[in-house]
Amino acid sequence: MEHIALYRAWRPQSFQDMVGQQHIIQTLQNAIREQRVSHAYLFSGPRGTGKTSAAKILAKAVNCERGPAAEPCNECEACKRITAGAVMDVLEIDAASNRGVEEIRDLREKVKYAPTEVRQKVYIIDEVHMLTTEAFNALLKTLEEPPPHVMFILATTEPHRLPATIVSRCQRFDFHRVSLEEQTERLSLICSQEGITADEDALQYIARLSDGGMRDALSILDQISSFTGGHISYEQVVNMTGGIPSEQFAQLASALKQGNAGQVLQMIEGFMEEGKSADKCMENLLYYFRDLLMIKMVPNADKLTERVLNPDHFEQMAKGFTRDELFRIIDILNHYQTEMKYAAQPQALFEVALLKICSVPQSTEAASQPGAKVAEASEVKQLKQQLAALEKKLEQLLQSGVSVNGTKDTSPSVRSSGSRSAAPRVSSKSKIPSHLDQYIAHKDSEEFVSIQKAWSKVLQRVKEVKVTIHAWFVDGEPVSVNGDNILVAFKNNIHRETTEKAANKQVIERVFEEQLGKPYQLVTMMLKDWNDSIEGKAEAAAEELTLELEHEDSKNKQPWIDEAIQLFGEDLVVIKE
Template identity: 40%
Template structure:
């Protein structure tokens, strides 16, 4: 086929051609120059932002015959072979159609063989989030410690679907949406090099419709070139993208400002007759008012306008429309846009919103004479009050109404078994507590191995604080975690069984939240001081009793200082 789409012809062949991702390209170039290439990379970001292109450029740069260099030369045999796909050492895999365990096992078996032509064998796995869990597990070890001659580059649009074990083994680069200004600059260069005539505003319309993707922008430009005659005009771009011309938006905005419902609905009818999408029109109208608000507050930031061109009609509307009205307009249109997503009658919602905009009451501003009159009345009232005070008249303040007492609700939550915990504290020994603490990590690992990960997560913020023969007190940081753990009998039995296997003794946990444990511990220590044996009451005995009980409860956490 003789003709190729613009995005294929103008695919970036060097890092300088990757538009809007300087934070990625600069880092990779520095790594290439200093020969600090990682064994695995993860490129994530929206569609059409240059992830796969950057991966191929990196594959050429590391294998270029002139390396170390910041850019591939695109002239040596290695660069040319990787560009045309004739070198088998750069393997590009579509994970959407090769997402099984067998495909990854095949990679794992072949990865140990040295490259045939170039220095590095590069695997580019596109849409890697489509791999199955089994495929990810098969890739783990190879991805962590591949042979020295292998580089993995993973590309995805949905990084949240990739296991953290995979992400942690890669250097991650997040590609961002390309700004409209950068897209216009790139399209302008491509159109000039291709000999295509165009209007600047037409490229701006296409760039906004691309929503940050260069590939989408070039596809729309391709359509606009095919649709136009000799020059790509704004009307051609509007037709291809389905956007609305500013003339219609100005007409509709004027009708809304004048509260002319008939004129507004007529303009809307003409737009819909041309085949414009109601949801797209609502989005365009929101951006129109957004730019109007921006023009009112910062008229010099013309490059920040997303939708409008600063013609005389728009400037006049911006001067006549209050900012508070624009806020109301955007709220109504945004609500209509949300409702149109879930209905088959989007046109009705759009028409209703236009009528509502025309019927909105303009905010009433208080004039200066009214403010002056009000201030005079206030001053007069203050003078009268001063005269009454001078004559000895005291204002009787009405008794303040007592606020109605709100009914006290019983606090819901887990209530620890205080009696059982006090029995444990009375008989607690340091040896039992240290024994449980020493095997606590092994117990957590055993819970994970026995498919009880969700229950084991409840113990992340829990710790044993006192223990005696047969039972121990388990303190939880959060009340809800304590309640969930103590109400799960299977979990308690599993924990007791594992502790018995690890320690040789049977221990049953008694849970208590931290906010209940602290006062209970203080009360126990205080009572222990008061209950000293006969004939031994005194400061020394009380102090020794306090220290012994603290050591019994907290174990090695207590440090005694004079």
């Protein structure tokens, strides 16, 4: 006897057979009971969730000889013939193959004729988003005011591609992905009816692979049952589908945590020898770390993801990573997954991504230890004290007569022993923003640090708004903030000038307000000028503080010498008796 694929043999024939779409079933059944059936429906949702099946069941329900009924009897001649596709008045059209205006005009001509075999004509148009614009226009008037004996049911996986004029003329029902629990229960029922024995974790893994599509789950079950000979185990499902067990992901995650690049490369090579694809491995690994992050940050997070079959195992693994580490790993994997779509050698990018994770120092973990936090706080405090002392000395120098251009008076107590200019060195080829000293003073402020953290989002949003502006703007990097101005330094002057154009600058400043939470203005300069300014400022401070101490009292002189040596080292301090 000819074998029928499981997804065909177990296709729902009544509303009660459908899995996971109770919100739609109840609405349609109530409409039939109350005789409030609409003339046009739009069924949208992911593949394999029951859109076309629901359309055929609805066609049987309104045409059942014992109805219209909330459930078709599937015993009368009308129900049997509609199930077999033998009723000319219930027409299923594939819009992918009949997408032109001529086919729709032909349909529009036939609509006006009364049904000959059943109570109501039903037109089921599958993948309706494939119709051309002209075909939609031809369908529009008929869809709005069809004859009373006609019902249209449109099915699509991409409702956003339908004209709003079409959508507004239909009652829309959104089909959801079937939950893991409902899929597993349905698969278990089918296995018992088909004489297949399967482990529960194997059925759960099949359900996870289907991504919420019941048809995909049945196709995988059909394929694996043919291979295994009657009993399906978790290991067999993983091997046949090219998946990776969570235990292997745990080993890979441990190797990444330890920075063991050799073990990571050996595991990748093992995956490839087993026939795994690099892009699928990358996708699954990204999901694995995403689940670790959810487990770490959200209580009872195992309920938020259908991939976590063993919450205790995930919790134990999540304890070995800090939140910052997991965020960093996910960012790296996501970046290389995007690049992998266009790569000729995806395995190489997969290896590079994992090696990059291994090579980044685990500084976040060390910082999370109590002793490390104390040491870090002490170091920061010391640096702040040194910075305050430096600023105080600079203020004293300015008050004692040192001007901005580097000239100075002949103060008897403090004289510069250096001959180079104390003014910041800048290029004369590009404009320098006013108040540059204030930008230099704010280059390490908390406000600027927060802007740096959000800069990748700013660039991504500029790219989404206008990719040509992003191509010029990405050459710059933020270097400081002053009030409502963000200073961006460019390596290339052409890129800077193009970014400064009014139209481009307006787009960027609009993105600033959207992503940073307040309006900012864009100020630009060349990166070389910025670096020269920073270096010149530092040299000026160092040279002016190479002090000639002429105090006769050694008790008063020694603290100045010690502080100067501590700040700048013995090489830059000149002591003259």
